Amino acid sequence: xxxxxxxxxxLGIWGWLGGGKWGLERYLYTLHRLTGLGLLFYFLLHIFVTxxxxxGPEAWATSMGTVSGPLxxxxxxxxxxxxxxxxxxxVRLGLIELGFAIGNPIEPVYPYRTSVHEQRPLxxxxxxxxxxxxLAGGLDFFILH
Amino acid sequence: xxxxxxWTWHLLAGLVILVFLGLHMGIMHLDVLLGIFNPKxxxxxxxxxxxxxxxxxxxxxxxxxxxxxxxxxxLYGLRNILFELGLGAAAKKGLNVTLTVGGLVLFVFxxxxxxxxxxxxxxx
Numbered sequence: 001x002x003x004x005x006x007x008x009x010x011l012g013i014w015g016w017l018g019g020g021k022w023g024l025e026r027y028l029y030t031l032h033r034l035t036g037l038g039l040l041f042y043f044l045l046h047i048f049v050t051x052x053x054x055x056g057p058e059a060w061a062t063s064m065g066t067v068s069g070p071l072x073x074x075x076x077x078x079x080x081x082x083x084x085x086x087x088x089x090x091v092r093l094g095l096i097e098l099g100f101a102i103g104n105p106i107e108p109v110y111p112y113r114t115s116v117h118e119q120r121p122l123x124x125x126x127x128x129x130x131x132x133x134x135l136a137g138g139l140d141f142f143i144l145h
Numbered sequence: 146x147x148x149x150x151x152w153t154w155h156l157l158a159g160l161v162i163l164v165f166l167g168l169h170m171g172i173m174h175l176d177v178l179l180g181i182f183n184p185k186x187x188x189x190x191x192x193x194x195x196x197x198x199x200x201x202x203x204x205x206x207x208x209x210x211x212x213x214x215x216x217x218x219x220l221y222g223l224r225n226i227l228f229e230l231g232l233g234a235a236a237k238k239g240l241n242v243t244l245t246v247g248g249l250v251l252f253v254f255x256x257x258x259x260x261x262x263x264x265x266x267x268x269x
């Protein structure tokens with residue numbers, strides 16, 4: 001991350017949450033952060049819970065017993081949704097970082113246009129794909145089981 | 146320069162996570178739809194399935210690679226978010242040390258668990 005010398009984040013946490021005039025992509029950024037933090041929290045717990053497999057079947061059964069029940073199923077589904085969103089939005093961010101789907105450079109002629117509009121189709125495609133994965137997950141979590 | 150290099154590693158780690166976590170999610174949570182790597186029991190976390198997967202060296206390696214990539218990606222992302230809150234130099238240094246040491250401890254512990262589970266599975 002580049003240092004932000006001379007331009008401190010004066011808005012603090014509100015600066016992360018407010019989308020301002022930037023629309024959809026700005027809210028995807030906010031959701032990317034929230035899902036990232038949620039996934040990190042789950043992952044750190046997941047390391048300890050699943051490490052029980054190294055101690056044999058009894059330890060594994062005890063560990064799995066502590067994370068079972070309807071509440072945990074719903075919680076795991078939320079983690080699955082967070083994964084689907086974070087993954088597809090991450091692919092979008094990676095593609096944009098590499099210069100894909102942002103359009104060609106244009107002359108700065110008034111009324112100025114931003115590349116945000118050029119990026120929009122990619123954002124929509126990625127969110128549709130994430131939505132399809134979430135639907136497949138919902139089917140597997142709640143209907144087929 | 147160091148931050149640009151870490152950012153590149155952050156992106157590469159994201160790619161590794163996309164592949165291995167995608168596979169993990171497919172095995173564990175799309176088990177009915179995909180039906181992969183759960184040979185002994187319909188439930189993915191049944192002990193018999195855990196043992197079968199642990200016997201395959203691929204899973205031991207993939208768990209360790211995923212563990213390292215996810216710890217780096219997640220903790221570096223957390224560091225970037227916290228740095229935006231305008232921390233002082235001492236707080237930044239303390240955060241860097243805490244996240245690095247914490248990440249390494251978790252990596253060693255998780256890698257040991259993956260290796261030990263593989264070794265245990267091969268004796269069963």
